[in-house]
Amino acid sequence: MVDDSTAAAVLPGLCAYCGAPAGGIAVCAACARALPWNAPACRGCAMPVAAPEQALCAECAADPPPFDAAFAAFRFEPPVQQAVHGLKYEARFHFGRMLGRLMAQRLAARPEPLPELLIPVPLHRRRLARRGYNQALLLARELAAVLALRVEAGAARRCRATADQIGQSRRERRHNMQGAFVVERPLAGLHVALLDDVMTTGATLGELARACRAAGAARVEAWVAARVV
């Protein structure tokens, strides 16, 4: 497997990694097996855990996260790391289709009910204008198409531009995110999943989860393509 993709990735039906026929899915079976799947993982924060039967890691048991459950299809490691980067910064949208489909395969197999509403983490309007697209919305559309879920990109708005969080501690990130989101629609009684490309400390998803709960959401999950571990 190569950790970058070029021409093969844009041709439908071919594996995004090796270019072999992939039968309409984004990655062939051999390359999919070699990806850094994030399992088993803590159901609270999606950090890898040793024992599959362990529902919550020690940290979540002591200090539960602001969402009810977290899911990360992958660990943020090569070649998924490059795919996320390509989607986010280089407008390489085939990586969004690939990551979304692979996430959907895992989610389709879970025994728990799926959410009633998918809310992509919104970008601040200035960042959206600069980038031209929201990578979380692209992932959400892919998941929605495969899992027959409803996406509402306008359900939440980022009302405050936040500084880049690279290099900040968990506490600084949490503080930095406070009040960053406004939920624009009532969520009374709804089971929602928030969607982002990457989870690092969970501060962004945590803050959006709090805003959704304040809007009445009954259950809030945090879904990402990849977890920084």
Ligand SMILES: [Zn+2]
């Ligand atoms: Zn392949």
Ligand SMILES: [Zn+2]
């Ligand atoms: Zn945990």
